[in-house]
Amino acid sequence: MYDTIIIGAGMSGLAAGIRLAYYDQRVCILERHTTIGGLNSFYRLRGRDYDVGLHALTNFTPKGTKKGPLARLLRQLKIPWDELQISPQLGSEVVFPGVRLRFDNDIDLLRSEIASEFPEQAENFDRLIEAIVEYDDLDQSHQEISARERVAEFINEPLLLEMLFCPLMFYGSAREHDMDWGQFSIMFRSIFLEGLGRPHAGVRLILKQLVRKFRGLGGELKLRAGVKKIVVENGQTTGVILENGEYLAGRRVLSSAGWHETMRLCDDGQPVTPRSSGRLTFCETIASLDIEPQELGHRSTITFFNDSDTFHWTVPSEPCDVRSGVICSPNNFDYAADSEKIGGTMRITALANFDYWQGLDEDTYRLEKLRWYDFITESAVRFVPDYRNRVLDTDMFTPTTIVRFTGHDSGAIYGAPEKQLDGRTHLPNLFVCGTDQGFVGIIGSILSGISMANQHCLRDY
Amino acid sequence: MTAEEIREEVLDILENIAPDEDLTNMDDSVNFREQLELDSMDFLDIVMELRKRHRIQIPEDDYLNLASMDSTVTYLTPILKDVEKAK
């Protein structure tokens, strides 16, 4: 009998597992896939290492910082800052026609960029920052007001407003067109006020540290162990049945499979609370180059681009929306001088239409991937140096890749627009964590796992 | 454990919770929250560590007593008086 059974060995499940195992619970993490990581895993293809998602970690704060999500997370998992070896970004940018706003991990750069591009908005921007600093993320009463309306109270230049929303939506909005003010504030802090960073070895370093820690504390991790059913008896869960038929008994279950996905696993015939599932998903192209991007004159860490004055954050009618995107070069972080060279890499993320990709037969799918790889790249090189004649190898994934590896409905990267902030379900001993609980991104989902473990699985056992 | 041993034990727990923190100049009368910028998650850890190490349960209503070193030692002294210091 386990004290806690955790569904999913992504960031949130692993983090929750560490907390519980540290306090001597018998805990087992069940992962359907053959490897760990979920939405942010890693793989090797034709002799090259790839990260599935990782562009950058948000919430980067330097060593010694006591406040903020990164410091809190390291303390809770008892991981020393040095072990993650996160290096700060060189500097990123938001590019719209005729305007380029650079930013880095010091908000003063963005401030001065805004002061020179939009002089009459400089003071307004300062007042917006004040409001965001004051926003209390534990007070959920303002959580759901429209961020567009709230930000427009400060910023009355529509182009600047779009340019501020673009990066924040790309890195964390499950909602189309708009964000909640709460989520906007959290994302603004985590990207503009804290900042971006990356471990030199990529996401594998983070995942390996998490697993080593979990196992070292006596936690059990089972791969190829998909949960088929969450068993419900007399109004509570008693454990799970795996796809191979095995039954595992548990006093409680914590699931990172997603809200709908978790509800479907319950075999109690209860109707699932109607709630729209997330529809925003991505295609991503990855190009390995024979040269470092900086040698081509590209120093930006992340370039968020949009080719008109209005930014559209919605499911595209086309297979991919190439009007906007995120271009990331993992080379452009301030790594330690003695660190091994990373092969030149350019990654581009674009919004995609799940239904389109899902509906293709295998041959068409392969052809469409090639075609859209070209369209996405062609669009991106309008904003960064053209690297197309320096490409050694490429890879690309689509919304169906995400479904295959994570089981999230529609390949929804940031989950359902409506979050289950308290992590509770209709059963008293079944809880959700991860993307659909509230926080998104790598740092967000790790914190989600930690806080759900603390709130629901530690206190009463 | 004596009050002094309890103080040592709490210091050890704090060191464990906030490994990058310098605790040598700790002021026992000042709140942990201000001094070390501990948040509610960290307070839960103090409680959980005490449970893990000494099998004592601290009810949620009593968490207030863990505000500073002085108040923590005062609160824990009767509870831990019969407990041997672990080595």
Ligand SMILES: Cc1cc2nc3c(=O)[nH]c(=O)nc-3n(C[C@H](O)[C@H](O)[C@H](O)COP(=O)(O)OP(=O)(O)OC[C@H]3O[C@@H](n4cnc5c(N)ncnc54)[C@H](O)[C@@H]3O)c2cc1C
């Ligand atoms: C392309 C892409 C790029 C990204 N880029 C960034 C970035 O640059 N920075 C950033 O911070 N974040 C990024 N993210 C987001 C980040 O990866 C996610 O927010 C985070 O990994 C979510 O973790 P999670 O634990 O909530 O969910 P998941 O990682 O999805 O974990 C859920 C796990 O549960 C497993 N599972 C599901 N159903 C079952 C079942 N029935 N039985 C057993 N196991 C099951 C799944 O296989 C999965 O491993 C990106 C995501 C993607 C897809």
